[in-house]
Amino acid sequence: MNQLEQLPIPLLQWFQEHARVLPWRSDPTPYHVWISEIMLQQTRVAAVLDYYRRFLDALPTVAHLAAVEEDTLLKLWQGLGYYNRARNLQKAARQIMEEFGGVFPASYEEILSLAGVGEYTAGAISSIAFGIPVPAVDGNVLRVVARITGDRGDILNAATKARMRAALLETMPKQFPGAYNQALMELGALVCLPNGAPLCEQCPAASFCTAYQEGLTGELPVKAPKKARRVEKRTVFLLFHGGRVALRRRPKRGLLAGLWEYPNEVEAGPAALEAWGITPRTLEAGGAGKHIFSHIEWHMHALLAETADDTLPDGWVWADGRELEEVYAIPNAFQAFSDTVSARLRSSL
DNA sequence: AACTCGGGGTA
DNA sequence: TACCCAGAGTT
Structure with missing residues (x-):
């Protein structure tokens, strides 16, 4: 995983120049980051934008979310999919009101204990809203790391994911964890594209990327096929x-x-x-x-x-x-x- | 480890 | 079509 040690400086610089302007980046309070991260689970940025604005307009605080009628909540989520995300959001809001006195918890472990918050989302909120140096490993990051390091493990496999997360934790720039995690995802979304169609000539990691150097961008990442519907x-x-x-x-x-x-x-x-x-x-x-x-x-x-x-x-x-x-x-x-x-x-x- | 859980953009 | 998306919870 030596390549990852070379990544932080060029990637952070690339991110400064190419980061998209997104509503949840303008005022990254824990509540804002949390809502955006839940909406973004398995969901593209473009699909989330309008829902995010409407949701925060209707429910501007944790207290509002904890108290809202379920039908109103589902109506705000209508069409976004994975509706348990909305119910878990309210469950977690009530956890915050009751277990944490209405104050968003500020440690990785406590954030991970919230309903609907798994390893990825806990890492994203911790790093972006609180500056805690932990990785946030989503599908983009798995693809980027697999290509840069030349890892041939199945990225759906838990052991592969754990290996990559550990490598990222080792090499993370501790001063800018939020920017670094977002930069990794941004690179995956804008440059290190899936299905063998990456834009390697625009990539700040091209000079030390294993997949690019060895012509393996079409083979990596490895991912098991899904079963039929x-x-x-x-x-x-x-x-x-x-x-x-x-x-x-x-x-x-x-x-x-x-x-x-x-x-x-x-x-x-x-x-x-x-x-x-x-x-x-x-x-x-x-x-x-x-x-x-x-x-x-x-x-x-x-x-x-x-x-x-x-x-x-x-x-x-x-x-x-x-x-x-x-x-x-x-x-x-x-x-x-x-x-x-x-x-x-x-x-x- | 496998399955469930939406909907849409993209090639 | 098939793939993928800032994944989490249940079995």
């Missing part, structure tokens, strides 16, 4: 009555936990309506949609019905157009039907 054929029921549409809340655990949805079942037909005690007055096909998750693929067909009355199973609700927009958090998986639904709600006014 399973396909689910789902029938989505778009049920209307009196200018409103039926929604139900998804279970508290599992996929899209706690969000609202148009009732849907795997390979169901009109018989499902009877089982729910719903009597259709009209019934027609309502279009199709596809949504791809990391591990599941939904192939959806809609059945569209006007119901004879307003009876619904327990816990289901009738939502009007305004509530659909402002109250209920509905995942993007159902986006294919949103035009159909809003058109139907408008036409029945």
